[in-house]
Amino acid sequence: MKGTHANLSKDFITGSDKTDWHNNALWFLRAKRDIQRDTIEDWEKLRSTAAAIKDHTLSRLPEYLQTFEENAVKNGMQVHWAWDDKELREITAKILKDNNARSVVKSKSMLTEECGLNPYLEQEGFEVVDTDLGERIVQLRKEHPSHIVVPAIHLKKEEVSDTFHEKMNTEKGNASPDYLASVAREALRKDFMKADAAITGVNFGVAEAGAVVVCTNEGNADMGVHSKKTVIHCMGMEKLVPGYDELAVFTRLLARSATGQPVTVFTSHYRKPRPETTEHIIIVNNKRTDIFADPEFRQAMRCIRCGACMNTCPVYRRSGGHSYHHTVPGPIGSVLAPFYGKEKNKDLPFASTLCGSCNNVCPVKIDLAGLLYRWRQKLTDETSSDMSKKIGMEVGSKILKSRKKYDLAGSVFRWVPKGLLQSGLNPWNVHLPDGRKGRVFPEVPKESFRQWYKKNQEDS
Amino acid sequence: MTVGLFVPCYIDQLYPKVGKDTLEILEKTGCNVVFLQDPLCCGQPMANSGYEKMTSGFEKPFLKALPEVDYLVTPSASCSYHLSHHLLKPLVSAEELAKVKELTEFLHDVAGIDKLKASFPHKVGLHLSCHGLRGLDLGTPSELKVPYYSKIEKVLSAVEGLDLVVPPKADECCGFGGSFAVFESAVSVKMGSDKMCGMAEAEVEYVAATDMSCLMHLEGVFRAGDSPMRVMHIAELLNSEE
Amino acid sequence: MDSKERILSSLKNVVGEPLPRPEINLQYKTEALTEIFIGVAEASGTEVFLATGDTVAETIETWSKGGNIQSSVPALQKKYPLVFDEQVPFEKDKMPGIFVTEASFGVAENAALWLTDHELSSRLLAFIPERIIVLLKADTLVPTMHEAYENIGAEPPFGFGLFMAGASKTADIEQTLVKGAQGAKELAVILY
Incomplete structure (x- = not known):
């Protein structure tokens, strides 16, 4: 999907030189807010x-x-x-x-x-x-x-x-x-x-x-x-x-x-x-009657539109308001947006690390991170899925539910060639637009904690 | 006092040393430590991606372990938070839930640090992981007007020679965020790289945190950027003898 | 069903139990109000002058450096008659260069001045002149907005009421503060 937050924010970050400047401009407001708080x-x-x-x-x-x-x-x-x-x-x-x-x-x-x-x-x-x-x-x-x-x-x-x-x-x-x-x-x-x-x-x-x-x-x-x-x-x-x-x-x-x-x-x-x-x-x-009718989300109607959640949001500051493709951007915008179209705004509750800074600056104490988390659960149910993500999660959850499968997967993981783990096929690894590496995958240790523990117990 | 040690999946697979250090620290404090073999994962990776329902069943080994221990300790604030605020919350009483402790929290609130002897004569920058800080109240978040406190700093006072630095914006998110790191990789990496710059400006040799997940992301960004800084889990600091 | 009924019935269907109206009980400083007021006003770019009843007129003259002064304050109207005409609000000849009014009270915590139809005589006068002088009796200062709204509730109801806390300003271009965005470019408060 082209107009998603992930793509639009990538354009903002890699396609312009504005990110740091934008980040600092918003942080300036957050810092001024902190000074007023202290008064x-x-x-x-x-x-x-x-x-x-x-x-x-x-x-x-x-x-x-x-x-x-x-x-x-x-x-x-x-x-x-x-x-x-x-x-x-x-x-x-x-x-x-x-x-x-x-x-x-x-x-x-x-x-x-x-x-x-x-x-x-x-x-x-x-x-x-x-x-x-x-x-x-x-x-x-x-x-x-x-x-x-x-x-x-x-x-x-x-x-x-x-x-x-x-x-x-x-x-x-x-x-x-x-x-x-x-x-x-x-x-x-x-x-x-x-x-x-x-x-x-x-x-x-x-x-x-x-x-x-x-x-x-x-x-x-x-x-x-x-x-x-x-x-x-x-x-x-x-x-x-x-x-x-x-x-x-x-x-x-x-x-x-x-x-x-x-x-x-x-x-x-x-x-x-x-x-x-x-x-x-x-x-x-x-749509406010819809928000009102939802007992979990009614608290979003406390919002007085101060924008503090945007100013503090580390994602908003670096990705720019337009990357949210909804009238109100940032954390509160992502909470409200699905009420105005679940399918078209289903990416927005995911445009957050759930760091919770927004909750702490919100003057009416809306549990923004909590509501984003709730939306994530609802939207994966109620909108079309990103199949690769869903399948990945399904496989992951099956492995993590069974010790046998987990142990097996752990051993297989250790057999994956280092070159593959460090390659572009691993979505963890990110390349910057100038070709430099942005993030690499960790070195995989020879044995897991469980393997070490088992060996250690046998030894003693 | 019997402590059940929960070593989360990614620490088990990628950072076994953090598991070992945690085990040894807990033993040093005089606890009877039982490594919990069955709980593999708190379910957070799926739940934060909107697939909480796929984690039904994840609670079973925890529910089995809880009655058998005085505390269930894990070296990961975000896993601890997920257990106490999501996975187990609707299923167990408040007292049982209170047994779930992140390592720093456990050392600060319960076991104490008197018996810990560690030394690490290096300049270390503290990254205040979001779930520990804002979720588990391990310290004062910069947004709130509350008297300053830091359980992490108190616990780390057990490490001799440690030159601990809390740089400006120490509690700004590192950009990991679970599957966010992959699906929103541009912002994620940018956040990590800004964290790297902030730490480099503070001229630290190491970056420490309560969460290996933040550190895995930061390590990846540091290494990609050829930064000499290295990452260290709080448990590694508390168990080092240099 | 019209939209009003539709909205109200949608709300009533799900509204649930009413929650009690919360008590508002907060701590704050109630002393040194003049100092706080002056500090906050000056930080917001407002000039503050201390005067006595006798020196108010002199302070007005000094600050305004002449120019077309008009006032809505009864005691000053003889000297500075109000020729502004609301019917032709943008007529340059009738617009005051400097408008002098008096606030019924001020708020220390944010240096806001309470002005209503009663003080302004024309609502637009709080916005359209280039420079504004507000007289304020120091003993009317209240610590916070809590007392401010208590005052407002006790006064006869206003038609238009305004808290003015400085000259018109904007920071919409790259966060750079510019005074005089749309309304007055300068504000002076004469405390007496």
Whole structure:
């Protein structure tokens, strides 16, 4: 299979010089996260409190969703419910049409990425401009975000410079981030002025207040929300927290876990629309009821999309977000992806060493490694098999179940010529693209421990 | 105290010295050591590949051995983790399960290191294997805010002359990951090679760990890269007399 | 069945037993709030000035170095009248070069300032000016977001509420920090 994580990551590692740079860029975020962790006396308790709040909220999700809707409506918001991605797209397009909006400024929303909103709106004749700088960069390049918090983390500034030169006529070869960001600022100002409507994602929905909370560093969500007469907030239904007390826990955790900031620069709470403005909230399911229904996997709905699991993941850091071929990459992405297509995403739960570092940074303590392990069991059952792997495992398990077969296999193993074990026929041995060896098989000792033990016992 | 020694399949076949050293260390601590002939494998290679169900039957020799020993000790954190968290977990009581100990854990928590006499006057870099660190809590993982402790370092204090180095990112995964090493070989080898660079920067002669599986992968990467560094299991350090 | 009913009934079918609402009981420093606030604010690139009631105006003048100052603070509006017009938000002539507002309280642990419709008078004013000055009474500082949201819960409900913790910034190009991504390029806090 061509588009698997194994192949795509190999391309990233051997086909580009980006791996070390990408690894370090993400590790930088992990290191900043560690520094923030150390500023909080009760960090581990904060995490377990957050997990307990999410579990509580999920255990009463139907009530909280209704409370949220009631309060939001009282505040003057219009609330819609979307069963799936298609319905989110259609509701959004209808709101835009009803309000005669043709162009839209949109702040970062992994949910709308997940639901394919941009391509649909463009196809329907709307103009959509992503206003988060990172998302704008990938949008101009017709790519997808490679990370849920830092969408353009896979790109070097020279690549951004080339894209901007091509699309926005910036100076050729000028790759100064200050320069590029200032040009983007000017261009986006014009987009904000021109747009008829604003769309945002949602970080938290506060049930008791009927408010949605959006966190950004750039202020781009607010530039749209406060200047447009038509505003749409797209919210995954797992984003709810009961009230302000609980929100406090999450605003303490989110940015610290995500980028190692004490809080995002802007934490905006939208409760009531401005006069003469219509403000909509679309509550989106899109498979979340399936995740919810699975008692093992429900905890994945605690996720607050901070990206900490990606920043720490030794595999993600070296393989790049696009190697995961799913909207959300990294450990949490691999946990969610099979819900959106088991067959096409069956490789993702295997794109991990199960090292467990993600579990330890997760602010809501999702057992990511444990869930990846569970998926592996389910997917080998429920999807088509890699026959060579399956047969290998079957033979292996038969040998390892019987002492007779094991002893025999051990002796045969010792007869295998060294040249064969050290050859390319042994998948353990890896050659690097420059022809050098990457990994070789160990020297096989003359006797096994069991053989030595038996001999030793006979001797004594 | 009767200790059942479980020598996992790959250590048995490829690293018999680690089995011998473990046996001798356990004997030195004064335990009555019984080598468990029947358990061959904890089932982890299949289970981590999604074929847990193929390992039904693997539990039998362990279930038979457990009641006959005070502890079941193995020189592999990942096997110990798999036994206690997967294979045997649904089948035995918590007390029985607690008998399953990784070697360092056993020496630290149960047997003590007073009777161990070892010396190894070399600079050794510690690789903190994931399952031992994050699975069996052998020390503080770098992600958590908990008071620093390290059972491994405490146990290795029994080795005279040892210049133990814990380099930055010592607890970053080496890239082995079972069948991951083969099916995701590009990332796996890259991780191993980064570990090699980190250890080389720390200027160590040897790299030690609780898990021979990590070390088998690292050894393969070291040798392929013509690195002079060699790998050593914790048991080999604890049983060396140089 | 519409999507709302379908979603709710799917959830209700499997939801199980409700878990209790957890108690939030965490330890943190409750002293030296001004020092903590200043340290965190400066680390985030916010300039902090200590002033007294009498020297606030002077500090505003010094930092702003003249320019088109507008303020939503009642006591300052005579001096710095607000001409910004929400109906034409991008009109350059009406946009303040420097906007002065006052936060109802600040948070020590993250240097966040709480601003609502009440303080801002126009929501966009927290984002659109090039430079922003926020006045903050030092005795309003709270240690953490826990007290912050307690305050918010006790205040009359807001329409729009904002925690602002610095100037607009981005690190989306190779992790290089750039100030003034979309909103204000500089933020100064006058603590008095």
